[in-house]
Amino acid sequence: MDQIQKVEQEILELRQKLREKEDELYALKLNYHSSQSAQAHNGDESQITEETTIKQWTLPKWAIERYSRQILLREIGVAGQARICAAKVLIVGAGGLGCPAAMYLAGAGVGEIGIVDYDTVEISNIHRQLLHREIDTDVNKAESAARAIRSINSHIKVTPYKVQLDSTNAIQIASKYDVVLDCTDNAPTRYLLSDLCVLAKLPLISGSALKLEGQLTVYCYRADLHSVDKSSTYRGPCYRCVFSVPPSPDALGSCSQHGVAPPVPGVIGTLQATEALKFIIGHPSRNLLVERMLIMDVDDMSCKVVQLRPRNPMCAICSDTPTITQLIDYEVFCKTQAKEKELDLKILPPMNRITAVELQTLLLSKSTLLLDVRSAAEFDMCNIDGADNWPIDYVDRRLEELLKKTEENDGAVVFICRRGNDSQIAAKMLLDKLPEAHRHKVKDMEGGLHAWAKYVDKDFPVY
Ligand SMILES: [Zn+2]
Structure with missing residues (x-):
């Protein structure tokens, strides 16, 4: 491993030097080409010109x-x-x-x-x-x-x-x-x-x-x-x-x-x-x-x-x-x-939001339901152990089922997605229809799987 890192570092340094040399070469060539054009302009006719009256084009x-x-x-x-x-x-x-x-x-x-x-x-x-x-x-x-x-x-x-x-x-x-x-x-x-x-x-x-x-x-x-x-x-x-x-x-x-x-x-x-x-x-x-x-x-x-x-x-x-x-x-x-990257929705009250570390603790309880609202293709790419895949368009169509599931569940119902935006939308759909007594159970994980990869599981893929 040390040997791999050493060679990677050497390659990085060589590439940096290569970039500097490429920049130097580009500047020299550009300078040379423009001086050639200037000479052509003063002397022979090898530059690219358009005579507006007779439309006579020439190329060097x-x-x-x-x-x-x-x-x-x-x-x-x-x-x-x-x-x-x-x-x-x-x-x-x-x-x-x-x-x-x-x-x-x-x-x-x-x-x-x-x-x-x-x-x-x-x-x-x-x-x-x-x-x-x-x-x-x-x-x-x-x-x-x-x-x-x-x-x-x-x-x-x-x-x-x-x-x-x-x-x-x-x-x-x-x-x-x-x-x-x-x-x-x-x-x-x-x-x-x-x-x-x-x-x-x-x-x-x-x-x-x-x-x-x-x-x-x-x-x-x-x-x-x-x-x-x-x-x-x-x-x-x-x-x-x-x-x-x-x-x-x-x-x-x-x-x-x-x-x-x-x-x-x-x-x-x-x-x-x-x-x-x-x-x-x-x-x-x-x-x-x-x-x-x-x-x-x-x-x-x-x-x-x-x-x-x-x-x-x-x-x-x-x-x-x-x-x-x-x-x-x-x-x-x-x-x-x-700028898509800066999209940071805040549509839920603080009581319905948890951090990645808090989710890690909640997952120790068997009664926690973790619902991943990404598409099936994304879920197949990577997911947290124990999560159920409920793509966001299914949440809307199967809301009655989800309401029943939430009311019957003793623990938290946590929504998660890639960056923490769609999961809030899904949680809000549920909260809007859920009786007051059960609303405290619904949680959204702030920052989504990106936050999970950053604060809990460094080996989780970020895409
Ligand atoms: Zn127009």
Whole structure:
């Protein structure tokens, strides 16, 4: 064991040195490439330029060699590649969607890529967020992703933003870019990005992936800002045109709650990069997923494109007479938090809550009933000895049975879940119907299994 720890420590130190050297090399290369471009600008004509009057594009030798396989495409050509090299794309979220999107945009040579993410890499992310490595655990995701894509292409500029995008910083960050990719997974950020793109006049390429399903569409398209459709006044819908009212917080799902098959965000993120590249090289709106949504289900490999509503002439933000003219507080608007990790419900009185250590003591009594309200799949992954699995949707359907069980039980009836939120909801459903005399028996374990792993059983898996 000592020998294993010693070698692991040596590897950590070597990797840290490797990172420092990679950063040094990236800075040197970036410096070298920009000095080459400056020389080209002053002397020969090998830099990437667009003569606005005669539309004569040129590419330097390195770019022709590097991007030749895509330049060969009639749809890209030299002009398209020059546009890609001059483009600036902002990726919001360096997770399952953001990782593949960033990889392909970097590979294709997008000149500047910004990556926004406040979160840090966890071991449970790596099965689908393939820019991050085990060694990046606890490192900020924007930083980890930026480092990885710099190693794919040192000719591009990559800027990590280690912040939570919100109403105070979004316009300042996004205004430096030409296209925004929504690679997030929560309603407040979806509305924020859509409103931001309406106000900043940027197209928004929106992806989502959950369980076995993926979706992709383009919001906030404006023909007047697009190189091909410029003469038209056509504008595609924004997110609010399609979803004017936020979904109820209960209807929202996340990958950490419901799970996701790793290739689904891989495919959708890759297609987000494809739509971004198509926009950049000048594909017209009819060829982009504007007013249309691609829906993919890998369960039976079905894939369809459905028509979305057109722009709503009465939309609160993108109509000609908007009622919203600046960014608002989207967590208040959606009645949910943008940071899932900080969700900490407090809906039960103190008498109905116990700590992990108190539960450990209660479990010494045979009359304690422990009800785990997670899904069956989660329960099968790991559970506390003696717990019964009562998935939260069963609690609602079998409430009568549970009321009887509680009234007949002499000891405590303790609810538990992963983080201590669903267990409170389940306990409250029971408490609302339970006669006063039995209410003291109902307990919720604060902090859920995460707290159990922290304070009682260090070997219990945390996911
Ligand atoms: Zn709208």
